[in-house]
Amino acid sequence: MSTSTEAETERPAHDGQSAVLRVEDLCVGFDLPREGHREVVHGASFSLERGRCLAIVGESGSGKSVLARTLVGLTGAHATVAARRFELLGKDLRGLDEAEWRRIRGEEVGFVLQDALVSLDPLRTAGREIDEVLRTHRYGRGPVRRARALDVLARVGVPDPELLVRQLPHQLSGGLRQRALIASAIALDPALIIADEPTTALDVTVQATILDLLGELQSAGSSVLLVSHDLAVVDRIADEVAVVKGGHIVEFGATEKILRAPEHDYTRRLLDAIPSANSRGRRLSPGAASVAVRTPSATETVPLLEARDLVKSFHDPEVGRRTVVRDVSFTIARGETLGLVGESGSGKTTSARIALALERPDSGEVLLEGEPWSAATARERRARRSAISVVYQDPLSSFDPRWDGLRIVADAVPMRVFRTRAGRRRRASELLDRVGLPADTHTNPPLRLSGGQRQRIAIARALASDPKTIVLDEPVSALDVSIQAQVLDLLADLQQDFGVSYLFISHDLGVVHHVSDRVAVMQGGHIVEQGEADEIFLRPEHPYTRQLIGALPRLEQEVLR
Amino acid sequence: MTAAANTLPARTIRIPAPTVLAAVVVVLFVIAAIFPSLLAPYDAFHVDLGETLRPPSFAHPFGTDQSGRDVLSRVVSGAGASLLIGLGATAVAAALAVVLGVAAGLGGRLLGGGVNRLIETLFAFPVLVLALLLITVFGPGVSTLVIAVGVANAPGYARIVRGQVLSVRRSEYVEAAHATGHSPARVLLRHILPNALRPLVVAGSLGIGQAIVWASGLAFLGLGVAPPSAEWGALLNDGRTYVTVAWWVEVLPGAVIVLVALALTALGRAMQRRFGKESG
Numbered sequence: 101m102s103t104s105t106e107a108e109t110e111r112p113a114h115d116g117q118s119a120v121l122r123v124e125d126l127c128v129g130f131d132l133p134r135e136g137h138r139e140v141v142h143g144a145s146f147s148l149e150r151g152r153c154l155a156i157v158g159e160s161g162s163g164k165s166v167l168a169r170t171l172v173g174l175t176g177a178h179a180t181v182a183a184r185r186f187e188l189l190g191k192d193l194r195g196l197d198e199a200e201w202r203r204i205r206g207e208e209v210g211f212v213l214q215d216a217l218v219s220l221d222p223l224r225t226a227g228r229e230i231d232e233v234l235r236t237h238r239y240g241r242g243p244v245r246r247a248r249a250l251d252v253l254a255r256v257g258v259p260d261p262e263l264l265v266r267q268l269p270h271q272l273s274g275g276l277r278q279r280a281l282i283a284s285a286i287a288l289d290p291a292l293i294i295a296d297e298p299t300t301a302l303d304v305t306v307q308a309t310i311l312d313l314l315g316e317l318q319s320a321g322s323s324v325l326l327v328s329h330d331l332a333v334v335d336r337i338a339d340e341v342a343v344v345k346g347g348h349i350v351e352f353g354a355t356e357k358i359l360r361a362p363e364h365d366y367t368r369r370l371l372d373a374i375p376s377a378n379s380r381g382r383r384l385s386p387g388a389a390s391v392a393v394r395t396p397s398a399t400e401t402v403p404l405l406e407a408r409d410l411v412k413s414f415h416d417p418e419v420g421r422r423t424v425v426r427d428v429s430f431t432i433a434r435g436e437t438l439g440l441v442g443e444s445g446s447g448k449t450t451s452a453r454i455a456l457a458l459e460r461p462d463s464g465e466v467l468l469e470g471e472p473w474s475a476a477t478a479r480e481r482r483a484r485r486s487a488i489s490v491v492y493q494d495p496l497s498s499f500d501p502r503w504d505g506l507r508i509v510a511d512a513v514p515m516r517v518f519r520t521r522a523g524r525r526r527r528a529s530e531l532l533d534r535v536g537l538p539a540d541t542h543t544n545p546p547l548r549l550s551g552g553q554r555q556r557i558a559i560a561r562a563l564a565s566d567p568k569t570i571v572l573d574e575p576v577s578a579l580d581v582s583i584q585a586q587v588l589d590l591l592a593d594l595q596q597d598f599g600v601s602y603l604f605i606s607h608d609l610g611v612v613h614h615v616s617d618r619v620a621v622m623q624g625g626h627i628v629e630q631g632e633a634d635e636i637f638l639r640p641e642h643p644y645t646r647q648l649i650g651a652l653p654r655l656e657q658e659v660l661r
Numbered sequence: 662m663t664a665a666a667n668t669l670p671a672r673t674i675r676i677p678a679p680t681v682l683a684a685v686v687v688v689l690f691v692i693a694a695i696f697p698s699l700l701a702p703y704d705a706f707h708v709d710l711g712e713t714l715r716p717p718s719f720a721h722p723f724g725t726d727q728s729g730r731d732v733l734s735r736v737v738s739g740a741g742a743s744l745l746i747g748l749g750a751t752a753v754a755a756a757l758a759v760v761l762g763v764a765a766g767l768g769g770r771l772l773g774g775g776v777n778r779l780i781e782t783l784f785a786f787p788v789l790v791l792a793l794l795l796i797t798v799f800g801p802g803v804s805t806l807v808i809a810v811g812v813a814n815a816p817g818y819a820r821i822v823r824g825q826v827l828s829v830r831r832s833e834y835v836e837a838a839h840a841t842g843h844s845p846a847r848v849l850l851r852h853i854l855p856n857a858l859r860p861l862v863v864a865g866s867l868g869i870g871q872a873i874v875w876a877s878g879l880a881f882l883g884l885g886v887a888p889p890s891a892e893w894g895a896l897l898n899d900g901r902t903y904v905t906v907a908w909w910v911e912v913l914p915g916a917v918i919v920l921v922a923l924a925l926t927a928l929g930r931a932m933q934r935r936f937g938k939e940s941g
Contacts, residue, residue: 458836458840494833500852511838564841
């Protein structure tokens with residue numbers, strides 16, 4: 101690591117003694133074997149005061165995670181870090197060696213990562229995980245450390261710390277895992293907690309409790325540096341926001357100001373891209389005019405897809421039979437979007453798989469265009485498969501790894517429509533053009549395309565058989581907000597052009613509200629509430645729906661609008 | 662920070678030196694197998710009783726054997742038989758493995774489970790024991806040798822195929838192909854088989870060297886190609902009697918077998934690394 105030796109300039113008075121972290125003109129670059137030196141953070145400046153929360157916001161590839169890792173000295177051997185000022189609690193961090201960084205991590209800075217399942221050792225109990233932090237920093241003897249571990253677990257709101265210290269990561273729920281991870285980060289009372297997307301992998305109700313916990317830690321005197329792509333989460337707990345784009349901090353200031361009166365164009369675009377109640381019928385990405393409000397034809401008597409009292413259970417070695425779908429009924433009319441929301445494990449995906457006839461219900465049935473679908477024979481179903489298609493959350497795993505985009509789509513073009521291979525390829529090419537995949541990337545292997553481009557291929561494939569219904573299983577959950585906005589706009593355009601119906605599955609209430617005409621809320625395998633989207637979101641009746649909507653972090657401006 | 666990963670610069674492929682060396686050995690082996698006259702300094706079967714058991718020299722780099730034949734020429738002329746046996750045995754093994762592995766992976770509880778038990782049972786036998794058993798039943802000979810080594814190696818490959826089939830059939834792209842409305846046969850042929858057999862190609866290329874060693878071992882025991890053919894195992898068997906007075910008739914052909922097997926394995930590993938990278 102090299103450091104600049106420029107004379108320190110005097111800071112403005114307002115962050116005098118209380119600043120926990122002060123960074124001025126921080127540049128981080130990497131020496132890459134083939135490309136030479138590449139700078140990814142360009143002159144970032146910010147400060148964080150005691151008991152405050154600073155959020156670093158940006159999309160993937162913006163440099164926000166590199167920035168967060170630089171603050172704990174985890175940039176790796178190939179990185180060059182330079183700064184005019186880089187201080188933690190008044191101590192200069194420039195040019196520290198690895199041993200000094202190790203002391204700072206844990207004692208002065210606690211680091212919480214995104215997915216606790218990946219960042220916890222699968223073979224180590226939560227108790228040992230916390231104990232290791234304490235032992236590394238020589239925090240007393242065994243019994244003292246044990247008492248401390250139980251103490252911090254209680255502080256992060258674990259209901260039964262005595263039990264949790266003996267459990268392995270896979271035995272814990274997502275929320276408890278994240279709490280255990282936070283507990284190990286705060287075990288030594290660090291002045292600063294850095295949380296890199298701490299709630300991204302969590303369900304909305306769990307996310308709410310974790311955000312509350314971070315808020316409590318903050319009011320107890322810790323400073324929190326939150327890295328996130330989710331502006332609604334940021335709005336909920338951050339005092340200040342730094343918006344990062346391409347390694348530059350394009351806007352930095354009080355949360356109130358940044359989110360209500362953004363000055364930078366990019367910040368405004370990010371805010372516009374968030375799907376929500378207010379964005380219905382509006383385009384999310386910059387460009388063309390508004391989307392025409394659709395009027396699904398409710399006049400037809402026979403719905404395109406109808407599920408009647410579906411029940412499905414699976415064998416579970418631990419509890420015997422586990423029923424994941426109970427008495428699920430819904431209908432989808434031509435050109436309509438039905439949103440299916442619920443938390444993980446609520447039975448959304450299983451219901452969708454039954455609708456696609458990839459899974460047989462134990463009882464109940466699915467009708468496709470008024471005719472038996474789930475009860476039909478495999479041969480009959482195959483003949484009618486072109487009427488319904490699917491888009492998955494992770495497009496890459498739904499593509500044959502040997503094939504390029506063009507071949508993937510051509511394979512789904514029915515042979516009765518285009519008899520020749522050349523004809524199917526031409527049709528595939530048209531579809532790829534239609535979904536906005538640049539022509540020169542049609543034959544690239546999907547591995548080399550971006551997440552948004554991959555999802556466009558998946559959508560083109562779903563359209564290839566000219567279906568009347570498309571099942572979209574979390575189609576935008578893995579995408580950045582601006583890419584998500586483009587894909588949602590594309591789906592709206594396609595619905596208009598082709599008159600297809602969507603069964604749209606998502607855990608993201610904002611997205612569901614944006615796209616859906618009607619919404620069904622699932623919990624524990626049941627549909628607890630079903631109705632017009634606005635009705636459900638603005639006047640929820642079922643307590644669970646209310647809980648979900650209450651837990652949803654949202655930008656206040658939406659409520660005010 | 663993966664933004665730059667898409668813009669791969671023009672790749673300059675750097676092949677490590679040991680791999681180059683292995684490739685050279687394998688190329689020489691293949692040339693020896695197809696055009697022995699290009700590499701053999703003498704006629705492999707020319708008997709010269711005035712030149713018996715000469716140690717290695719410039720005229721005879723590997724020395725001569727008890728009949729005055731040039732050992733290097735004999736090794737070169739035996740390469741063809743060894744390559745054919747290695748390839749043949751591996752092909753037999755792979756073909757059997759595909760049938761057994763796919764049946765075990767796709768068959769229901771009864772068929773799949775039964776075939777899987779069979780594979781596991783065969784896998785429990787050491788390769789050499791299984792091959793010896795087959796040769797005992799069918800009598801020695803080149804074709805028996807090929808089949809015996811092939812059958813004996815099949816269970817190992819079949820296990821690889823079964824594992825792959827099981828994971829590929831549950832993959833999302835296979836489900837997507839079913840959802841598209843393709844027939845089960847088409848999904849099997851276009852998606853499941855090609856993806857499940859990729860690792861078999863690598864395992865097979867690793868196995869050729871191994872099969873050559875097994876076949877030589879069996880031939881050494883007199884269970885394969887009979888003398889005066891210069892197949893490598895037979896060559897070793899032939900020189901066994903003279904090893905105390907003329908080490909070269911035994912050690913040098915043995916060293917060639919080891920070298921070729923090593924080179925084939927090293928090349929297979931290099932392929933495995935490349936394939937592994939691309940599919941990962």
